[in-house]
Each structure stands twice: as C-alpha cells, then as structure tokens.
Amino acid sequence: MDIPGLPARRAALNLIDAVLRRGETLDQAAGTALARVRGDADRALARAIAGEVLRWRTDLDALIDSATRLPLADDAKARAVLEIMLVQVLRLETPAHAVIATGLPLLMGGPRRLAHGVFSTLTKAEAKLPEVPTLPEDVTERWGERWGDRIGAIAAGLTDLPPLDLALRNADETAEWAERLGGKSLMPGHVRLPRGTAIELLEGFREGAWWVQDLAASLPARLLGAGEGRKVLDLCAAPGGKTMQLAAAGWQVTALDSSKRRLERLGDNLKRTGLEAEIVQADALTWETETRFDAILLDAPCTATGTCRRHPDVLHRIGERQIGEMVELQSAMLERAAAWLAPGGTLVYAVCSLEPEEGEEQAGKVALAPVPIGAAELPEGLAPTAEGWLRTDPAMLAGEGGLDGFFVARWRRN
Known part of the structure; x- marks a missing residue:
C-alpha cells in the first residue's frame, strides 16, 4: 500500500518529467500523470508542487549544487526528487519529516542516501530561495535582448501565483458584484479576487453572471x-x-x-x-x-x-x-x-x-x-x-x- 501522500508526489515527478523531457504543457501531462491520484486535494497538491518546481527550478538547482561534491546530471532523477522535496519546505511550508517520508520512496533502488544527505544539509543550514525567481539561462538571454532592464521586473512578477480575475456578463453590475464577492474592480466589467476559493462555489457562478x-x-x-x-x-x-x-x-x-x-x-x-x-x-x-x-x-x-x-x-x-x-x-x-x-x-x-x-x-x-x-x-x-x-x-x-x-x-x- 502506498504511503499517504506518496501518489501526489509521484504524480508531481511525472508532471515535471513530461514538461522537461517531452515538452508537454502541465495541462497536457495532467491526464496521465494524475490518473492514479485520488481526491481533488491531492491532485491540486501534485500540480502545485510541479508548478512551484518549474517556477523556482534555477534557484532550487543552485541550492542542490551547493550541497553536492559532484554535480548531479541535469536530468538525474535524484535532482528532480530533491527539487520536489525542497520546494515543499521552502515554498509550500510542508514539514520536513513529511517531505522525507514522501520523497525518498520516489528513489527506491536509487541514491536515497545521497538525496537524504543533501536535503538534510540544506534544511539544517536553513537554506532559502531568493525573493525573486531566477529565470532559466536561455530565457534570461532571450528576454534580456528584447526587454533589457525590464527583465528583472518581469521576473519579480512571477514570484507568486496570480489573483483570480472575473469578467462580468453585465458591466453595469460591476460595483454590485465587487461588493458581493469581496473583490476589487480595475475597470468596468471586471472583478479581482484573491486566490483560494473554489470557483464553482462562488456566488454568481451557477447563474452565469461571470466567467474566469x-x-x-x-x-x-x-x-x-x-x-x-x-x-x-x-x-x-x-x-x-x-x-x-x-x-x-x-x-x-x-x-x-x-x-x-x-x-x-x-x-x-x-x-x-x-x-x-x-x-x-x-x-x-x-x-x-x-x-x-x-x-x-x-x-x-x-x-x-x-x-x-x-x-x-x-x-x-x-x-x-x-x-x-x-x-x-x-x-x-x-x-x-x-x-x-x-x-x-x-x-x-x-x-x-x-x-x-x-x-x-x-x-x-x-x-x-x-x-x-x-x-x-x-x-x-x-x-x-x-x-x-x-x-x-x-x-x-x-x-x-x-x-x-x-x-x-x-x-x-x-
């Protein structure tokens, strides 16, 4: 029987592999990767882990490389597992013991001691991610040529997940819906909400008053x-x-x-x-x-x-x-x-x-x-x-x- 939470971490590993090795989008990979994950909460967790790894991967890899005597290959499974483990502690605030319990089993037959040692070294040293994600090298080069100094501000815009924007069917009701939903409007026909609420449970969804x-x-x-x-x-x-x-x-x-x-x-x-x-x-x-x-x-x-x-x-x-x-x-x-x-x-x-x-x-x-x-x-x-x-x-x-x-x-x- 699987360890509780392990299927979600395995699915996150498969999502990351699909993006990096096969060039699929997270949405394209989700059907296969999440097929054996039960429950909406665990499916959402798998996607959150994969998304945060891809957002912070350059910085996660820098931490991993700082704690290994010999660098791991870019496509090594141990590197991907360490990325998953570290991002849970550093971005998702998952307790370290839970990360170890659901991370090391992903390396059955592989370098579990190495992964455990690197993870322990970094957590004991209270390693941190920078305030702003570091873009991948090729993206930095491409956008640096196109946007110059603005690239730093663009990277800063990727730090956190975006809020939830709604477009209203009737722009004349903007003030009413902003008040009813507890949001803020940036122009007529628009309401912005913080993330975290299930869309289908929001007032106005069933009657079609708005869409995301x-x-x-x-x-x-x-x-x-x-x-x-x-x-x-x-x-x-x-x-x-x-x-x-x-x-x-x-x-x-x-x-x-x-x-x-x-x-x-x-x-x-x-x-x-x-x-x-x-x-x-x-x-x-x-x-x-x-x-x-x-x-x-x-x-x-x-x-x-x-x-x-x-x-x-x-x-x-x-x-x-x-x-x-x-x-x-x-x-x-x-x-x-x-x-x-x-x-x-x-x-x-x-x-x-x-x-x-x-x-x-x-x-x-x-x-x-x-x-x-x-x-x-x-x-x-x-x-x-x-x-x-x-x-x-x-x-x-x-x-x-x-x-x-x-x-x-x-x-x-x-």
Whole structure:
C-alpha cells in the first residue's frame, strides 16, 4: 500500500518529467500523470508542487549544487526528487519529516542516501530561495535582448501565483458584484479576487453572471466596443472567454476553433451564461466563407510565454524553434483574417506572448489602416505604446496583483 501522500508526489515527478523531457504543457501531462491520484486535494497538491518546481527550478538547482561534491546530471532523477522535496519546505511550508517520508520512496533502488544527505544539509543550514525567481539561462538571454532592464521586473512578477480575475456578463453590475464577492474592480466589467476559493462555489457562478478571465486577456475583445447587432468572427475562440465578452457586448458572434473538445467547453460556457454564438469547428487556414464580417478578433495561437506566472512550464518548453513555428502560423492566419473583413471592418490581433516576433514584429507587417488604442480604453496604470499598440507584462499593475503578458493591435479596412 502506498504511503499517504506518496501518489501526489509521484504524480508531481511525472508532471515535471513530461514538461522537461517531452515538452508537454502541465495541462497536457495532467491526464496521465494524475490518473492514479485520488481526491481533488491531492491532485491540486501534485500540480502545485510541479508548478512551484518549474517556477523556482534555477534557484532550487543552485541550492542542490551547493550541497553536492559532484554535480548531479541535469536530468538525474535524484535532482528532480530533491527539487520536489525542497520546494515543499521552502515554498509550500510542508514539514520536513513529511517531505522525507514522501520523497525518498520516489528513489527506491536509487541514491536515497545521497538525496537524504543533501536535503538534510540544506534544511539544517536553513537554506532559502531568493525573493525573486531566477529565470532559466536561455530565457534570461532571450528576454534580456528584447526587454533589457525590464527583465528583472518581469521576473519579480512571477514570484507568486496570480489573483483570480472575473469578467462580468453585465458591466453595469460591476460595483454590485465587487461588493458581493469581496473583490476589487480595475475597470468596468471586471472583478479581482484573491486566490483560494473554489470557483464553482462562488456566488454568481451557477447563474452565469461571470466567467474566469485574466484582465489582460479581456482587453482585446473590449477594443471592438459595442456590437449593436453587427457580425464578428472570433477566431481560435475556445474555450470562450472572448466569445462571451463579444456576445455580452451585443455582437452577433461566429466562434471558430479547430478543437472539438474545447468547443464543447465553449458551448457549456455559453449555456451557463445564457449567451449565444454560432459555433464552427474548422481550421482557420482552410475554412471558407462568403460572409464578410464587421469585426474580427484573432487571439492567435502563440508560445503563451506571457502566461508564465500561471503556467511556469513555458519557461522550460519554449525556445527559438517554437517561436519561429508560431510566427509562421500567425502570419498565415492574419492574412486570411484580413480577407474576411467587410469594408470599414475592424481587426484586432492579440497574443499572450512576451516575444516581439509574435507581437510587435507581426503588427508591423499588417497592410491595413492602424486604429491606435487609446489610454481611455485601458485600465488605469496601463498605456498604449507610441505605435498605438498595447503591450503588457507580468510586472505591470504589480501593486494590484499583476497581469499576464499580452500584445494587442487594431486596424480597419478602408
């Protein structure tokens, strides 16, 4: 029989391995890795351990290397187990005896004495992590070239898990829902809550008064304004946050996505909120339509490096190859989206990426008339760029809990 808590730690080890060795996202790996973990609490623990290891891995490895005479291989199982053990003590405040009891059994047949010795040495020395995570070397080099001195502030934005943002179905009820939920609003139609409450138990969930959506992720749809019955195409729409925003703003929405499973989630979300949209399962690169739309929102597939504060696996999976692949796909989708615009129609392009190749450089190639984003369209504390684009990163609005990294630009077909 397994030691209590051991399945969760084994699952965390498998999650980390899937990210580092196979390049999977934590979400992709979760189905297999968590299959034998019983109970929501243990599944949540496994994900929390894996996420914190990936967030702090550079610093955890530095501690491990400081306590070993000969360095462990980067892919050694003992290193991964020590990362799991240390992060529980240093970030999750798990008692050391519980960490040892559930950590060393992961090395059955392996160097348990070594792991025990390293862990004991570091805990007795009261080893600590730095105040801010150290980014992986390749990320530091890449973002250092792109963002210069700002990289330190971005890293600081990854220190803690982000708060919970809600997008409201009715923006006129912002003050009411902020009071009822005990949250804070940073702009109409938004409420921010501290993490920790089960979403399904929050007031307003069952009646569909709101949905979960990071504040930065809600900004692209807002930039299309009121729909007034006009036609909008939401490309790459699932799981539906932007589709619901557009429907709530009075647009006649066509929501297109290639994933059947994700579109089923979109349909469930529409049903819960009482909003309507035409759902189309298709590949945007091969889909054909005679319809010309008054507006198109292209929240394009991307590396998602802007979501690193909630998905730290991107710090270890994404490199120049993945960025290049996404750039090619985005360029093709932008070209097709522009062709579906009606005269006078508006195109909004967005990516949740911190890579300029996917954002600023893509926008510079679009042959439509720019419609600059205005400061009045954004939450207080954010400002458009000199080009009239929007760039956010995890360091922005730090005093309010931060933001995901996004790039957004807007054009009109004359």
